[in-house]
Amino acid sequence: MKTIKLSSFAIETVEEACSDFQYREDELINILHRCQHKLGYLPAEVQEIIAQKLQMSVAKVYGVVSFYSFFSMIPQGKHPISICMGTACYVRGAEKLVDEFKRQLRIDVGETTQDGNFSLSCLRCVGACGLAPIVMVGDKVYGRVSAKQVKDIISEYQKSMV
Amino acid sequence: MTKVKNLEELVKLRNKLKDKIQVRTITEGSDLIARVRVAMGTCGIASGAKETFEALIAEAERLNMKVLITTTGCMGACYAEPTVEVTLPNQDPIVFGEVDRKRAVEIINEYIIKGKLIDGVVPQNHQSI
């Protein structure tokens, strides 16, 4: 027998989500949304239980999780940094911001810093094209960001950590 | 809220509401001194429309003025967010752009009270059906 170890909170979260959606396989994406929202990410064990509860294969669940960029199997940093890579932001220099964040944080896009403070991701059009290029840290939006400001943005959060 | 039973009732409801809230200018006899709409789409909120909205309410309350302040969707002028539309009695609505807390207070004190425009008016160059 294979055992899947998980915290009681995670188990309850999955159970609640699945039961709210009547254990329906076609509600998988909604269930994953709910679990990720509560747990922050979707570790393998969580996907295993979801598969069990919905009586579907875990390969299929992972097939879905890995298909959609919104779902993550890595815990996000305390301060998730997202750079808008919509066209409007791109033509206004978003690429330079990505380079600069990568350089400053020494991580690649899709990674989290070792101390778990920052994670870096790109997203497609936040819809604030008037403020391009856009950087989001958590829910906070920074508009018309220049490469030079990158350092300041990072240190703003580093300070608050101390 | 009660259910609208048929088309006739819906028409009646519309006519009633039209008088009550639809008016873009403020009808005579109303004790409202201005109607304010804050564009609160994602772009507006990203630019700080929530703070603007709060600042407008706080200032109106501080001055104890009867101003109707509501939220609305995107007005389309993303380059000038946050945008705020102000309608004074018997006048065309004016849209102000880049309204931060400071300018929100200014709009109430200068435009709504004194009728003076402040810089940064966003001309409305569209017709709506």
Place this chain on the structure above:
Amino acid sequence: MIHTHILVCGGTGCRASQAKEVQEELVSLIRDKHLSQTVQVTTTGCFGFCEKGPIVKIIPDQTFYTQVTPEDARDIIEEHIIKGRKVERLLYEDPKTKKRISDSVHMNFYKKQLRIALRNCGIVDPENIDEYIARDGYQALGRVLSIYSPDEVIDIIKKSGLRGRGGAGFPTGKKWEITSQVEATQKYVVCNADEGDPGAFMDRSILEGDPHAVIEAMAICGYCIGANKGLIYIRAEYPLAIGRLLVAIEQARKYGLLGRGILGNDFEFDIELKYGAGAFVCGEETALINSMEGRRGEPVIKPPFPAEKGYFDCPTNVNNVETFANICPIVLKGAEWFSSIGTEKSKGTKVFALAGKINNVGLIEVPMGTTLREVIFDIGGGIKGGKKFKSVQTGGPSGGCLTESSLDMPIDYETLLEEGSMMGSGGMIVMDEDDCMVAISKFYLEFTLDESCGKCAPCRIGNKRLWEILNKMTKGEATEKDLEKLIDLSHTIKDTSLCGLGQTSPNPILSTFKNFKHEYLGHVRDKQCEAGQCKDLLHYTIDAKMCVGCTACLRNCPVGAISGEKKKPHLIHQDICIKCGICYEKCKFNAILHQS
């Protein structure tokens, strides 16, 4: 008390033609004439009429002066403000009638925008159904249910000439008709709100600003095709739109405008939300349905079309947000009204998200047939920073880049296709001389590469190869042979991919190659990037003659690649330089050179 306002346009276009000087002159005249207590001069944003700038508008009489010079200020004050006589020669002359128009009330033609889909955005409170009802909300549904048969409504939509606003432009009425004619016990209405074009946000704005417009139209569609269930497939990245839709659906239910026995009729309709999770390909109908059923959002071969076999194999009508937003006005104002707007084959209006190197970034709605020039230079206020217009991209990653020569073409589905682009969902990105067309192609290909589902080989591998070739080009490592391969492969991918994503993914390449072939050749033959954007082809140096030693570059360089003493020419160390371009942006003396 102020009784007269003089508004002076502060838009970039007008500024460039001395609007500031006009304003200063007006202010000083008012002061001289002791009019400060009653007359106020204010700067405004762009009027969207830049070709006739600077613009001065007088309130309350709505006089609209065009091409005002500082010298004209005296006449405006002395004649108009003091004597009440309008300055005839500054009034706008109607190019057709040659008559001068005295005020902007009669100048609606200058208002190039006509809002149908956006009619309530920025006007109603989206979280208050009463405001929607006050603006004729749910009247269309009410009339449809009590007056028309489903076929009659479909006929109205067909006659209106409305075509799908999601991209391809399939006639909406016809789509409804096909679904209505399939016999089934269960059918579905689906609203595709999985807007994912980078740089397009009109659907989100409609849902955030006027959710009931979509809800009402979906109910009408349900009545027409015989569906009692509606689903909105919306991006999870749109929390605000989701929140407002949920509020709106709840309010509509409370009023009995959704649910059973709507408005006393034997009609039932309700709506549920389904969330996307960040996959652009789910905008494709069949992928969207797969995703709604909880699977990987991979497209499947059509036919069968969703109209026959859609959600859970039931007949399903899929329209996008903007398409639905047009339905109620058509029902209320009639097919003739709608079809009177636009061009022969493209009726009504189109919403565009105008962005990029343009002054008035924003959401606009114009009648079909408006020219790109009007959109970019009048409504959009022209190019940012006074740079030269180079290209406009429409249709997102499926579209193409158009040039100066296409600017006077009327916007409609067919023209854009002929010009090598497409309508798409409505992103419109303006580019200037600093934008490299090879790099732009690479940007779009990177997007497609990220978003390809991976199911079919041409899209999965082909787009990767296209990107690799473009990447080589931007690094100066490509040959002319690579260029040949790029074009050859582009055609194969278009011809053989499974779904619309792959079939259109090479469009950015093909259109830029057609219109900017010399830039491609420049990258492969001469290893040069004329726009100066491909950093591997550039190096930054300091022109010692121009450099005054202000240290601005040195202070701003993020990697410390610049050295030099104050007031002496500085030097960029090529081995440290990361070519970020900050020094170029910061130098006020044009001393930084970037060369291929």
Place this chain on the structure above:
Amino acid sequence: MKKIHLTIDNKAIEVAEGTTILEAAQKVGIHIPALCHMKMDDIHIENRPGGCRICSVEVKGKRNLSPACATKCLDGMEIKTNTIRVIHARRNILELIISDHPYECLTCAKSGQCELQTMAQDLGIREIHFEGEKSTYREDFSKAIIRDMDKCILCRRCITMCSDFQTVHALSAVERGFEAVVSPAFHMDLNESSCTFCGQCVAVCPTGALSEADYSKDVIQALANPEYTVIAQTAPAVRAALGESFGYPVGTSVTGQMVTALKNLGFDYVFDTDFAADMTIMEESAELLERLTRHLEGDKTVKLPILTSCCPAWVRFIEQNFPDMKEIPSTTRSPQQIFGAIAKSYFAEKIGVPREKLIVVSIMPCVAKKYECERDEFKVDGDPDVNFSITTRELARLIKISNIDFKQLEPSEFDQPLGESTGAGLIFGTTGGVIEAATRTAYELQTGKKLKKIDFESLRGMEAIRSATVDFNGLPIKIGIAHGLGHARKLLEEIQEGRCHYHAIEIMSCPGGCIGGGGQPFHHNKTSILLERQKAIYSEDKQMKIRKSHENASVMKVYEEFLGHPLSEKAEHLLHTSYFDRSSQITIDDSEM
């Protein structure tokens, strides 16, 4: 049905509504190449994702090329399959696919049988114009199946087999875009997944992405080592397919040549798994009759129907998916394992070779058998009863490696005593065979009468799920048969829900039973090959002198000299096994909170 008229390359043709362009073209002698498409008639296996686009053709009036495999014929269609546009596009796509594929043909397990390689040859690809980054993945070496996903072309045939046919769902398309690949969840190894090692993914993979774990080198080494006595056992389905690897017509039984080849290879004893199959029948029928008797006596605890347990993939399937039903299958070991146990006890004693000096090699049509012989319960102090299990394909390679000209070989007989077999043991190789063999024996043991007709035709065929009632002298015995785990699942669910009234059920994982096993020469999706192999088995059975297991004298001798009787303590110990719960269990672990 409506008839549809169209032309393909100017040839007029009439087809039934619903026919695809690919099928229609075949009828007029036009072979449109296809990679991902797979359709096995009669057994309802179809994979048609429309993903490879190799079969693209030109349909007049359509803007883009259409995939022939997934486009239905419509009236008046004008189709061109060989225009310059089509040929160019097809070559470009093929080059693209190859550009993301390792150039390892010379050392690839699939070389010579690879559909991608063949197509590149057929289309005359001499240069890849679109070179670029290739996808790379960690190789997954399980004991039975090797996954080298660098070679995957995402045709998804394996998923169709694993999910649709077997309902095992070990595999799924994962990731997306260029990173998309077929994999178990979280890119885990097959060993950790729900894979049953049935090997059907290997059987249909067009390239070398999925292949059997190859033990032929180990076998060569064992044969070369004078310290070891090396014994071969050959499964019944092998002889019906091995000839295909040496150019014999499909359906040629090559038993005698195979035995000679094995002897030439240096095996000390060449025995027959059929012998062990006969022992399986002895034990299994005894079990059936025992359960049946108790059932008829009113014992409510008795588990019926009894399920066959010779198929290791099936065993693993039930252990993983229906752990609550693990008491239902017969506890009798599979013929491979019975053979191993007897060889390393009874036979070892007989020839006086200690167990650890004895190497048992099984030649199987199956890849799951490699997994089975690794199971701990089939080892004694770490020494497996069966040391190596190799497939029909590996045997063919061994023969070639050893410079043996198979076609020139004179047939010879199996060695004795473990080489004596019956027709009953032989028909184990096809679906329905095990239960027919069991019936032949159980009938005679139960009724004490001789069978008038040995052939139970009602149990034969290719239908996915079959059932028949056999009259045991007034006692109607209901028998069910399923091949394919998906069909087995249906029967299990019926049992779970109490809707199943069979007394005995035979289950085989592979289509057609072992003849369609994952270790057989590749059938390239032709059902006709399976049917021919099946025919070969039944006709050899007909020619056998002895066709009932309980009449196998050598088997009887083992019982006399060694085991006593079926279900004796010793038989239980050596010939039976038990099953394990392999489902996953959730446990709470709050230690990290």
